[in-house]
Amino acid sequence: MDLQMAVEMKISSLEVYGDSMLVINQLLTYYEVRKDDLIPYHQMATQLLEKFDFVMLEHVPRKDNQMEDALANLVATLALTKDEVLNLPVCHR
Template sequence: MGMQFAEELNIRYLEAYGDSQLIVNQVRGEYEVRNEDLIPYYSAVLEQARKFEGFFIGYIPRAQNTYADALASLATSLALPPGAETIIPVTGRELYYSKLPTGDRSDEATSEEACATTIEFEPRDWRFPYIDYVVYGNLPDDSKEAAAIKRKALRFYYDAVSQTLYRKSHDGVLLQCLSRKEAKEAIKEAHDGICGAHQPGTKLGDRLRRIGYY
């Protein structure tokens, strides 16, 4: 449901975390999904992940996620005084949509196909630590990495409206920061697309900067 809400908010690059190492590794394709009750949820997650331009999921131990854990505990412990009344709006939401097998395919075959469905998850987007620091003031736990991000962040600018990270070039031009997937497309475009002849590495990098990419 969190992924669905992110899609409705027009989030293009989503970084998600879960405190169940089993579930996270199943979604990443590192563990096989054997529980038949989980297969529909697993398939729904993969289908939802494809709707984002970039999606990363990682494991975070519950002990390191105390704030979210406290909110969850608070929600279950809140109670109204005796005799008090309140209105609680409830929104219906489908977690997944079951799909009936077509033709003569059995449920078992459908489950096997669902487990075989894979999606290539990106490594953690290199832009996220800079966005976390510029927007929220959050830094990595590693002191060396945190110091490097604080030093380099002075060259970055985040546009909250377009949800785009830019890097300021030496001449003051803002260069759009690309994900690994976007970078591959930009390199292909600059190397043999509308930009003309095939370019060697140094010249290709200069051409990409002139197009407006970092």
């Protein structure tokens, strides 16, 4: 979903940080995808990544990724219309 959005926004250069070392290594083709139910997702992600001029994929351990994960989960719960804008301040405690 996020890759498709980046394609639609005509972004040419993309940095992807993921907390699953397995998924990052599968996308980098270091590992093969063995679970049949995950193959279509891998194929779709690979096809979308090919649409960018530059892509960097990097693993970030979950313990170092808590704030980003919380923001991603928050954004996933928001349902905005095409013309609706939401300003969301981010504060550190």
